[in-house]
Amino acid sequence: MAAGHLALTWWGHASSTVEIGSAQVSIDPLLTPRLGHLRRYADPPGAAAYDADLVLVSHLHGDHLHLPSLRGFPPEIPVVVPKGGEGLVRRLGAHRVRPVSPGDVLELAGVRVAVLPATHDDRRGPHSRLRGPALGFRVDGAGRSFWFPGDTELRDDMGQVGPVDLALVPIGGWGPTLEDGHMDPVAGAEAVRRVGAVTAVPVHWGTFWPIGLRHLLRANHHRLFTTPGQRFLDALEGGDTTAMVLAAGRRVVLD
Numbered sequence: 001m002a003a004g005h006l007a008l009t010w011w012g013h014a015s016s017t018v019e020i021g022s023a024q025v026s027i028d029p030l031l032t033p034r035l036g037h038l039r040r041y042a043d044p045p046g047a048a049a050y051d052a053d054l055v056l057v058s059h060l061h062g063d064h065l066h067l068p069s070l071r072g073f074p075p076e077i078p079v080v081v082p083k084g085g086e087g088l089v090r091r092l093g094a095h096r097v098r099p100v101s102p103g104d105v106l107e108l109a110g111v112r113v114a115v116l117p118a119t120h121d122d123r124r125g126p127h128s129r130l131r132g133p134a135l136g137f138r139v140d141g142a143g144r145s146f147w148f149p150g151d152t153e154l155r156d157d158m159g160q161v162g163p164v165d166l167a168l169v170p171i172g173g174w175g176p177t178l179e180d181g182h183m184d185p186v187a188g189a190e191a192v193r194r195v196g197a198v199t200a201v202p203v204h205w206g207t208f209w210p211i212g213l214r215h216l217l218r219a220n221h222h223r224l225f226t227t228p229g230q231r232f233l234d235a236l237e238g239g240d241t242t243a244m245v246l247a248a249g250r251r252v253v254l255d
Contacts, residue, residue: 005255006144006165011045012207012248014064014151016168017052021142023109026052027168028150031069035062038174038208041225042248053109055079057089058150059134060124063174063208067092078108080115082132085124101133111141116161118152120181134181138164147195151204153180154187154194163196166254167241172205172228176213176220185228189235192243199254200243202232207248 007019014028031045050072057065057080065085073079075093083099090097098106102117120134136149138161146166149158171188178184183191185202192200205228214221229245236243246252 004143005253006146007251007253007255008166008168008201008246009048009251010168010201010203010246010248011049012040012042013174014058014148014170014204015045015049015069016148016203017049018139018146018166018168020111020139020144020146023053023111023141024051025109025111025139026050026055026073027137027148028058028064028066029055029069029073030063030066031072032066035066035208037210038063039211040208041214042207045249052077054111054113056113056137056139056148057081057085058118058136058148059120059122060085060088060130060132061121061151062125064151065089065124070094080106080108080113080137082122082135084130084132088124088130099132100135102135111139114138114140116149117155117157118150119155120151120153138162147197149191151182154183154191158191158194161195163198165198167192167195167197167200168203169200169232170204171202171232172224174208175210176217176224178224185231186235188232189243192236192241193239197241200232200236200241201246202229202243205229 078096086099104115116136118134124130169188
């Protein structure tokens with residue numbers, strides 16, 4: 001692929017593949033039809049979801065550091081993971097695990113990865129002693145750039161990230177409440193304005209929902225599952241950023 005190439009495939013939830021220059025960067029791969037009591041309400045990812053030169057993991061929660069999904073990547077692919085979670089990934093047989101903390105900068109697979117802080121729970125789970133910092137990432141390569149803040153609240157230092165070609169912005173969750181450590185569509189739009197982006201795509205919404213609650217809590221399902229994407233578009237309307245909602249599995253070229 002020529003220098004300057006930029007393309008995106010959103011696989012659902014926070015999982016995406018960004019093609020930047022000649023590199024394919026996989027973000028928080030969660031490529032399963034079920035996760036505990038959660039069911040995927042989107043097309044399942046195909047084999048292309050495992051094509052990657054680099055994997056970035058933003059935090060240790062099971063819907064972001066998902067071991068069965070990571071097991072599907074070739075062991076020689078570099079995996080960037082919050083410091084503290086590297087043992088989980090190495091036990092899968094991965095050869096090139098890079099534990100990182102906010103402020104680290106890496107050169108991998110032909111791109112530059114700046115590791116950013118995020119405001120989110122740092123535990124593996126509610127009863128786990130395993131901890132690692134919640135992260136975001138700015139990635140630059142071939143004269144193009146993208147930003148993925150990870151699960152986070154709105155932060156004052158987002159204005160220091162610098163303008164990017166593409167912002168992948170988490171705007172939801174997977175259940176009938178949106179807890180601390182997340183952004184809703186309006187906060188996500190404000191984050192984009194603070195950073196500055198040519199194109200913004202909402203992620204972490206409209207994919208997983210607890211089995212049985214789709215019909216029992218219709219109002220919450222509508223607000224937190226069905227409509228976040230459109231509300232994100234509405235919140236950015238009239239600004240300098242082109243916002244677009246993608247269907248899971250759709251690839252869009254941003255050249």
